[in-house]
Structure formats: C-alpha cells, structure tokens
Amino acid sequence: MEIENKTVESIPAITIRFAGDSGDGMQLVGTRFTDTSAVFGNDLATLPAFPAEIRAPQGTIAGVSSFQVQIADFDILTPGDNPDVLVAMNPAALKAHLHDLAPNGMLILNEDAFEEKNITKAGYKVDPRESGELDGYRVFQVPMEKLTKEALEEFDLPGRAVLRSKNMVALGLISWTFNRPLEDTENWINDKFSKLPEIAKANIKALKTGYNFGITVEAFHHTYVVEKAALPAGEYTNINGNIGLSWGLIAAAKKANLDLFYGSYPITPASDILHELSKHKNFNVITFQAEDEIAAAAASVGASFTGKLAVTGTSGPGLALKSETISLALSAELPLVIVNVQRGGPSTGLPTKPEQSDLMFALYGRHGESPLPVVAAKSPSHAFYAAYEASRIALKYMTPVILLSDNYVATGSEPWNLPNTEELSELETNIITKLNTEDGFLPFLRNVDTFARPWALPGTPGLEYRVGGLEKEEGTGNVSYDAANHQYMTDMRAWKVSNIANDIDKLEIHGDESADTLVLGWGSTYGGITQAVNRLNEKGVKVASAHFVHLNPFPDNTLEVISKFKKVIIPELNTGQLLKLVREAFLVDARGINKVSGEPFTAQELTDKIEAIINE
Amino acid sequence: MSKIPVTYKRTDLQSDQEVKWCPGCGDYTILASVQNFMAEMGISKEKIVFVSGIGCAARFPYYMNTYGVHSIHGRAPAVATGVSVSNPDLSVWVVSGDGDALSIGGNHLIHALRKNVNIKILMFNNQIYGLTKGQYSPTSEEGKKTKSSPFGSVEMPLNPMSLAIGAEATFVARSIDMDRDLTAGILEEAKNHKGSAFVEIYQNCNVFNDKAFEQLTNKETKVANRINLVHGEKTVFGEDGHKAVVIRNGIAQIVDTKDVDESEIYVHNIHEENPSIAFSLSRLSHGPYGPTPLGVFRKVQRDTFTEEVHGQIDNAKEQKGEGELDKLIRSLGTWDVS
Numbered sequence: 045m046e047i048e049n050k051t052v053e054s055i056p057a058i059t060i061r062f063a064g065d066s067g068d069g070m071q072l073v074g075t076r077f078t079d080t081s082a083v084f085g086n087d088l089a090t091l092p093a094f095p096a097e098i099r100a101p102q103g104t105i106a107g108v109s110s111f112q113v114q115i116a117d118f119d120i121l122t123p124g125d126n127p128d129v130l131v132a133m134n135p136a137a138l139k140a141h142l143h144d145l146a147p148n149g150m151l152i153l154n155e156d157a158f159e160e161k162n163i164t165k166a167g168y169k170v171d172p173r174e175s176g177e178l179d180g181y182r183v184f185q186v187p188m189e190k191l192t193k194e195a196l197e198e199f200d201l202p203g204r205a206v207l208r209s210k211n212m213v214a215l216g217l218i219s220w221t222f223n224r225p226l227e228d229t230e231n232w233i234n235d236k237f238s239k240l241p242e243i244a245k246a247n248i249k250a251l252k253t254g255y256n257f258g259i260t261v262e263a264f265h266h267t268y269v270v271e272k273a274a275l276p277a278g279e280y281t282n283i284n285g286n287i288g289l290s291w292g293l294i295a296a297a298k299k300a301n302l303d304l305f306y307g308s309y310p311i312t313p314a315s316d317i318l319h320e321l322s323k324h325k326n327f328n329v330i331t332f333q334a335e336d337e338i339a340a341a342a343a344s345v346g347a348s349f350t351g352k353l354a355v356t357g358t359s360g361p362g363l364a365l366k367s368e369t370i371s372l373a374l375s376a377e378l379p380l381v382i383v384n385v386q387r388g389g390p391s392t393g394l395p396t397k398p399e400q401s402d403l404m405f406a407l408y409g410r411h412g413e414s415p416l417p418v419v420a421a422k423s424p425s426h427a428f429y430a431a432y433e434a435s436r437i438a439l440k441y442m443t444p445v446i447l448l449s450d451n452y453v454a455t456g457s458e459p460w461n462l463p464n465t466e467e468l469s470e471l472e473t474n475i476i477t478k479l480n481t482e483d484g485f486l487p488f489l490r491n492v493d494t495f496a497r498p499w500a501l502p503g504t505p506g507l508e509y510r511v512g513g514l515e516k517e518e519g520t521g522n523v524s525y526d527a528a529n530h531q532y533m534t535d536m537r538a539w540k541v542s543n544i545a546n547d548i549d550k551l552e553i554h555g556d557e558s559a560d561t562l563v564l565g566w567g568s569t570y571g572g573i574t575q576a577v578n579r580l581n582e583k584g585v586k587v588a589s590a591h592f593v594h595l596n597p598f599p600d601n602t603l604e605v606i607s608k609f610k611k612v613i614i615p616e617l618n619t620g621q622l623l624k625l626v627r628e629a630f631l632v633d634a635r636g637i638n639k640v641s642g643e644p645f646t647a648q649e650l651t652d653k654i655e656a657i658i659n660e
Numbered sequence: 661m662s663k664i665p666v667t668y669k670r671t672d673l674q675s676d677q678e679v680k681w682c683p684g685c686g687d688y689t690i691l692a693s694v695q696n697f698m699a700e701m702g703i704s705k706e707k708i709v710f711v712s713g714i715g716c717a718a719r720f721p722y723y724m725n726t727y728g729v730h731s732i733h734g735r736a737p738a739v740a741t742g743v744s745v746s747n748p749d750l751s752v753w754v755v756s757g758d759g760d761a762l763s764i765g766g767n768h769l770i771h772a773l774r775k776n777v778n779i780k781i782l783m784f785n786n787q788i789y790g791l792t793k794g795q796y797s798p799t800s801e802e803g804k805k806t807k808s809s810p811f812g813s814v815e816m817p818l819n820p821m822s823l824a825i826g827a828e829a830t831f832v833a834r835s836i837d838m839d840r841d842l843t844a845g846i847l848e849e850a851k852n853h854k855g856s857a858f859v860e861i862y863q864n865c866n867v868f869n870d871k872a873f874e875q876l877t878n879k880e881t882k883v884a885n886r887i888n889l890v891h892g893e894k895t896v897f898g899e900d901g902h903k904a905v906v907i908r909n910g911i912a913q914i915v916d917t918k919d920v921d922e923s924e925i926y927v928h929n930i931h932e933e934n935p936s937i938a939f940s941l942s943r944l945s946h947g948p949y950g951p952t953p954l955g956v957f958r959k960v961q962r963d964t965f966t967e968e969v970h971g972q973i974d975n976a977k978e979q980k981g982e983g984e985l986d987k988l989i990r991s992l993g994t995w996d997v998s
Contacts, residue, residue: 278997281993291988294983334771338738338768342731342742346738348742502750507706510729511728513730523677
C-alpha cells in the first residue's frame with residue numbers, strides 16, 4: 045500500500061507509551077505492537093503500568109493504565125526513558141503522562157474523549173488543548189470513537205461493544221505511523237475470537253480503519269521505521285519475568301528429575317506465576333492455592349519433605365507471613381525456593397509498583413541465627429536462569445533459598461535468545477535410598493563438600509526419620525538441647541551457606557575496567573545501570589559496572605573486584621540496603637543513588653547522577 | 661478376614677526416643693492405642709508419615725518409628741496437605757491439640773477438612789494449654805480459672821465436632837483416651853476413610869486440668885453420660901438404656917425412653933449426606949459435661965483433594981503428552997535472528 049506522498053524516515057529507536065482508562069485495552073494494544081515489532085526483528089523492552097484498583101472510576105487519573113515499549117535497531121536494555129510518542133485515550137491519561145513526553149514528542153489524542161465532563165474529571169480547569177500547555181509537542185487529534193462507530197456500523201453489535209474496539213483504531217494508526225504490517229495482529233485477533241467470528245471481523249475492521257486514517261490524513265504522511273536490530277543469532281521469544289521465572293522452575297525440576305510443587309496465595313504482582321504454573325500440569329506440576337500465605341509455605345515444606353522441588357511464591361507482605369515457615373525449612377535443612385516479587389512497601393504499600401526494598405528482609409527477616417542464600421533476577425529473561433540457579437542451590441545444599449524478583453522484572457518483557465535446553469546443567473540432589481552407616485541411618489550426617497544432609501524420602505524402607513524445628517543433634521538428628529551441639533549446629537548452618545560462595549559465578553566487570561569508578565547493582569536496575577555506563581563510556585567518561593545475582597553469599601571475588609576501584613556507586617530502588625551490606629562487608633566508602641518513587645530508574649537519570657558523582 | 665499384608669509388633673512402631681510426657685498423662689494411653697493399631701493396620705511403616713504442630717501432643721511423631729515432621733504451631737494440616745498431595749501412596753496422620761488445631765491453626769484445620777485432603781487428624785483435646793503451663797484454651801469452659809484467666813475465662817468455647825461438621829468434613833468422630841477399644845475402632849474407620857478424617861480424643865492433662873473428663877470416665881457417672889453413637893443402632897444410653905435420643909423438627913433431643921414410641925428413637929446413620937443431624941447430635945453437649953456423644957458422627961464419601969489434583973495432572977498428560985521443555989519455551993511464538 046504505497047502512498048505517493050508518504051515519506052519514511054529511518055530512526056534507530058523509538059519509545060511509545062499507550063495510556064488510557066483501565067478498560068480501554070491499553071495493555072493489549074501495547075502487547076500487540078510489541079509482538080509485531082519482535083517478529084519484525086527489533087530489540088525491545090516493555091514497561092506496563094496499571095492501577096492497583098481493578099476498576100477505578102472511569103475517566104479519573106486513578107484509573108489510568110499505561111504500557112510503554114521501546115523498540116530499537118540496536119541492543120537495548122530498558123523500556124526507554126521519556127516516550128517519544130504518547131497515545132492518550134482521554135484527558136486523564138494525558139494529564140497523568142504528559143509530563144514524561146519528550147520535547148517535540150508526538151502526542152496522539154482521542155479527541156472524542158475530550159468532553160467537558162472528562163476534562164473536569166481529569167482535574168483540568170480548562171481544556172488542555174486550548175490552554176497552551178501542549179505547545180512544544182506535535183499534537184494529532186484523532187476522532188477515534190467516531191471512526192470506530194462508523195466503521196462498525198455494518199456489524200450488529202451493542203454500543204458498548206463497538207466502542208471497546210477503539211483501541212484497535214489506535215493500534216492501526218500507530219502501525220501505519222511506524223510501518224508495521226497488520227497481518228500478525230489480524231492472525232492474533234482471528235485466533236483469539238475464533239468462536240466469535242463477528243467480533244473478530246469487527247476488530248479487524250477497526251484496526252484497518254485506524255491504519256487507513258493514516259493513509260488518508262496528510263498529517264500522518266511522515267512515517268518512521270525502526271530497522272531490525274543486530275541481535276546475536278538465535279531463536280527468540282518475547283518474555284516477561286513472571287513467565288520466565290515459572291519456566292525456570294519447570295526446567296529446574298525437569299533437570300533435577302523431580303516434580304515441581306508450587307504453593308501460593310494470590311498476591312500482586314506474583315499471582316501470574318501461580319497462573320502460569322497451573323497451566324502446565326503435563327509437566328507433573330502441582331500448584332496449590334493455599335488458604336493463606338503461611339499454609340502456602342507450610343504445604344511446600346511438606347512437599348519438600350516428600351521429595352518435590354518445592355517452591356512458594358509471594359510478594360513482600362506475604363514474605364512476612366512465611367518467615368516462621370522459612371525458619372523451619374532452614375532448621376530442618378530441607379530444600380525450598382521462596383519467590384518474592386517485590387513491590388512498594390511497607391504494608392500493602394504500592395502493590396503494582398516496583399521497589400527493591402525487601403533485600404534486608406530477605407537476608408535477615410527471620411528469628412534466630414538463620415542465614416540463607418539469596419538470588420535476584422536482573423531482567424525478564426534472566427528470571428528464567430535466576431529461578432534455575434535458586435533451585436540448584438536449594439537442592440544441592442538442602443537449604444531454603446530466597447529468589448528476589450520485582451514488579452519491573454515480573455511484568456516487563458524483552459526478547460529472549462532461547463537456550464539449548466540440553467545444555468542446562470543437570471541438577472544434583474541429596475536423595476538417599478540406603479543406610480549411610482553400618483549401624484543405621486543418620487539423617488544429619490553431612491556431605492563433606494557441601495555440608496548438605498541426606499534427603500530421605502517417605503516411602504523409602506529403613507530410612508524412617510523424624511525432623512522438626514527443635515535443635516537437632518549433628519548426625520542422629522535427634523532433639524538436642526546440648527550447649528556445645530547448638531553452638532556447632534548454628535556455626536554449621538552458617539558455614540554451609542557461606543561455602544556456596546565457591547560454587548557460584550564470579551562477579552564480572554562490564555565497561556571500562558581501567559576506570560576509577562564502579563557502579564554496583566543488583567536485581568532489576570541491571571538494564572538502567574548498564575545502559576548508563578554504556579552511554580558514559582561512549583561519551584569518554586571512564587566508568588565500569590558489576591551486577592550481583594547472588595546477594596548471599598556474595599561471589600568469592602567481590603572484594604577483589606571492588607578493590608580495583610576508587611569509587612563505588614550503588615544505585616537501588618530503596619534507601620540504601622545493598623549499600624549498607626557492601627559498606628559493612630567490604631569496608632568501602634560506597635555511595636548510594638536511591639529512589640523509592642514506585643518508578644524504575646531511567647537510564648538518563650542514572651547517567652546524569654553517576655556522572656555528577658564522578659565529577660565531584 | 662482378609663489377609664493383612666504387613667504386621668508388626670508394637671515395639672516395631674516405637675522409636676528409640678524416650679517418651680517425655682508427664683507421668684500419668686493421657687497421651688501415653690493414646691500413643692499405646694495408636695502403636696497397637698498401626699502394628700496391625702497393614703501399612704508398611706515407611707509409608708506412614710506423622711505430622712504435628714506445637715504442644716504436648718505435637719511430640720508424638722518423635723515416638724513413632726515412621727517418617728515424621730514436628731512442624732510449627734498450628735500448621736500441621738498445611739504441612740500434611742503438602743505431604744499427602746505430593747505422594748498419594750502415603751498414609752498421613754496429623755497429631756494436634758486443642759490449642760494447636762483450634763486456636764493458632766484454626767484456619768488450616770477447616771481448609772484441610774473442606775478440601776477433603778487425604779489426611780487423618782487426631783486432635784487431643786485436654787481443654788488446656790499444657791506445654792506453656794496452664795493457660796485456658798479455645799475448648800476451656802467459660803469461667804475457667806487459669807494463670808491467664810485468674811477471674812475466670814470470659815470466652816465461649818468451641819465445639820470441635822460442630823466446627824468440623826460445619827467445615828464440610830467427611831469424617832468426624834470423638835473418642836476418649838481411656839477407652840482404647842473405642843479409639844482403636846475409630847482409628848480403623850478413619851484409616852479406611854477416603855479423604856480427611858477428624859478425630860477428637862478427650863485427653864486428660866493430670867497436671868493442669870485433671871479430671872476434666874471425669875463424668876465420662878468415672879465408673880459411677882460414665883454410664884449415665886456416654887451416648888455411644890453406633891452406626892445402624894438405636895441411640896439409647898444410661899442405666900438399662902433408660903435414656904434415648906430422638907430427632908424432633910430436625911433437632912436432636914434427649915428423652916426418657918419410656919416416654920417415646922420405640923420407632924421414634926434415632927437410629928444412627930453415619931452415611932447420611934445431609935450434615936444437619938450429625939451437627940445436631942454434636943450440640944447435645946458443649947464439652948464433656950452431662951450426656952456426651954462418643955463415636956463416629958459422620959462418614960460420607962466425597963472425592964478427595966489428593967485424587968482430584970492427580971486426576972487433573974493425568975488428564976493433562978493424556979491430552980497434551982508429557983511436558984517438553986523445548987516446546988514450553990517456544991509456546992508464546994518465536995522468531996529467528998540470523
């Protein structure tokens with residue numbers, strides 16, 4: 045469909061944000077645009093944002109839902125900073141997001157929603173289109189509702205159902221503007237509404253109407269194309285962190301030759317792990333939706349005792365409830381993975397916003413001396429490997445392991461170069477089927493290398509044993525209140541965990557190794573930090589970065605890495621938790637860049653702040 | 661009688677650990693009853709798992725030469741649920757007390773019963789907190805004077821049978837520590853029951869709540885106060901059966917046998933689907949005072965959680981085939997970059 049007067053400008057990257065009412069289908073539009081771009085071959089990263097309320101009042105700021113995607117012809121690590129394009133489906137969406145739009149950015153408004161009522165509801169005193177506050181942006185007003193109604197006249201659909209398709213008009217128009225073919229989305233619509241062919245046809249008509257609007261209206265004749273990215277060769281899928289994490293657990297169970305048990309109680313933003321795993325029963329996955337967070341953890345301990353790869357998943361407030369049960373797993377020395385998809389806290393806090401504020405809680409949030417390994421996912425695709433790694437450690441060392449994700453990793457997505465599953469390492473377990481001494485079974489006779497105790501499973505004759513939360517005698521596992529034994533067992537549990545430092549990947553340096561400044565991070569700040577360091581290196585600023593996947597124990601070369609640099613900067617979405625740990629463990633005068641606004645760092649924000657500290 | 665595949669001596673079921681309850685505690689009698697029963701129940705001991713929470717009763721697993729988990733206060737039904745659903749071949753028993761099961765663990769108890777998880781819950785009810793040295797429990801009678809209620813408890817106690825029936829339990833029974841035959845019979849019924857079984861066992865705490873069940877154990881009073889529920893039999897009790905239970909307008913009542921037509925006397929039916937009569941029977945007493953029903957209140961069939969979960973897994977495998985990782989990671993669509 046070549047138009048004579050169409051100009052196509054090639055650009056390296058573009059960040060688009062779709063914003064509208066919760067019911068406007070913005071997540072769907074964003075996902076469709078993302079998938080089409082992924083198939084086209086762009087690199088990309090996404091950031092969905094939705095209100096904690098399921099149906100906040102229509103037209104209000106509280107009810108605005110948005111989806112941001114950055115597509116690029118190069119390797120990108122974040123969903124972009126300030127969007128270049130903002131699609132606002134109503135005045136509230138405009139008000140909530142305009143301040144982020146880049147100068148001279150493209151602003152596409154659904155003009156039909158700009159009625160007085162909606163304008164007032166959004167908190168505007170005067171129509172923002174007339175107040176001058178949109179000066180400095182390229183504004184395109186599109187009568188999306190009118191277009192939708194006209195297009196769908198031929199279908200026998202109720203009024204509300206008709207207007208639901210207006211998001212397809214928006215998607216069609218954006219597809220035109222960024223030279224994206226419609227076929228992929230048409231196939232998706234046909235597939236999704238295969239049982240409702242009339243709805244499928246209506247949505248496709250709306251999609252084409254938006255596209256054709258671009259063809260017809262001269263204002264849209266300047267279009268853009270983002271070419272394919274030079275990604276490493278391979279087969280890719282677009283994955284978000286919750287799905288990546290779920291698949292990592294399934295893979296770990298398979299490679300350990302165990303079945304997976306996932307005990308959970310619904311909680312935002314971890315529930316999608318429960319949803320995803322409950323689909324895959326043909327992998328022998330048992331999902332247990334418990335009566336509460338405590339039961340979810342307790343049943344997982346029962347499953348672990350019985351020989352499952354047992355996992356319990358939650359978010360911050362739920363981790364608090366699981367604390368006592370984690371201590372039991374720690375004392376009984378049973379393998380257990382505890383997933384914490386962090387959100388803003390304390391208490392109910394910000395259920396749908398990212399924060400890294402449970403690090404200290406993961407490390408220390410238990411009674412007694414109770415060290416356990418902590419692993420963190422750094423990106424949506426890395427969540428797969430982080431889940432695999434947490435499972436590996438739990439099974440090999442007979443210990444609970446806390447796996448940290450956060451809302452940014454969990455709901456954001458990126459292309460994932462699929463691994464060769466045959467190359468994933470087989471996972472060791474400590475399952476025992478025969479007596480381990482001539483005189484009988486000693487359930488706490490440890491492996492000399494890992495200090496792990498043997499894992500005897502009910503159903504195995506001759507190994508019947510009892511275990512609980514009371515202190516156990518080394519070897520026999522019998523209840524013991526002996527003073528020297530408690531000292532020994534406490535030390536042993538700590539040694540067992542610190543010894544893991546020798547069995548994990550070393551801390552790697554990224555960027556300019558000859559720099560004086562190291563930016564140290566963990567978890568979901570990976571993309572932002574790495575991009576900031578790349579930008580600074582391109583500018584000639586000497587700086588390097590390193591990123592922790594293991595927060596306890598730290599890799600055994602951490603001191604060596606830190607010692608190479610004069611300055612250490614630690615950006616975190618908390619008030620300085622890794623900062624305290626690093627200062628304490630390595631006696632280094634590290635500096636923090638901290639933020640708890642419920643939003644991730646932008647790469648530019650980090651670039652500026654890191655540079656400012658370097659220049660001090 | 662069918663041949664029992666595995667039999668043990670009682671000593672085979674005893675672990676090498678010294679039993680550390682107070683001398684004279686009712687728990688000893690229950691332990692002996694359970695060990696005797698299990699020696700002959702026909703299940704290999706490696707397939708038996710005892711799970712407990714916290715409290716005096718919760719030490720039970722340490723004394724059984726089977727697999728066992730001494731878990732956290734109140735959580736035993738949840739831990740046991742994980743054990744049972746993970747390995748349906750196991751015979752899973754929970755040992756709990758009135759504080760453990762009804763106070764801190766009340767939520768787990770009702771949900772395990774509702775889900776009909778294939779676990780057998782033995783709740784030793786001594787109507788007192790023993791391990792913490794004598795505070796009132798959720799089954800202590802109103803007015804009970806204890807260390808934490810020096811002026812008397814102001815709380816309405818729970819009726820465990822009513823609670824279990826209300827929680828959709830499929831098997832509900834009550835025994836008493838001293839009556840070993842009754843306990844053995846109920847354990848046998850519980851073992852054979854498909855799904856969750858809730859068994860309350862009145863247990864004397866001779867240190868902190870001695871003689872709480874005396875009306876049901878004392879030679880002089882027990883005949884008058886024990887209403888023995890026996891499936892298929894008329895519910896009469898007392899000296900020469902001079903008292904009877906009748907159901908009037910759906911409500912169980914105690915009457916003088918001579919005052920009613922024989923046909924009106926309630927014939928106990930543990931298999932009655934509607935739980936109303938079992939519930940009404942549970943209301944005949946509120947604690948072991950005066951005439952109190954003992955025996956199996958209810959035993960009905962319903963699909964078990966354990967079977968249903970595995971049924972869905974088997975179906976999924978039948979329909980989609982055994983899961984393959986390579987297919988899974990490609991299930992959202994892929995594209996190639998060359």
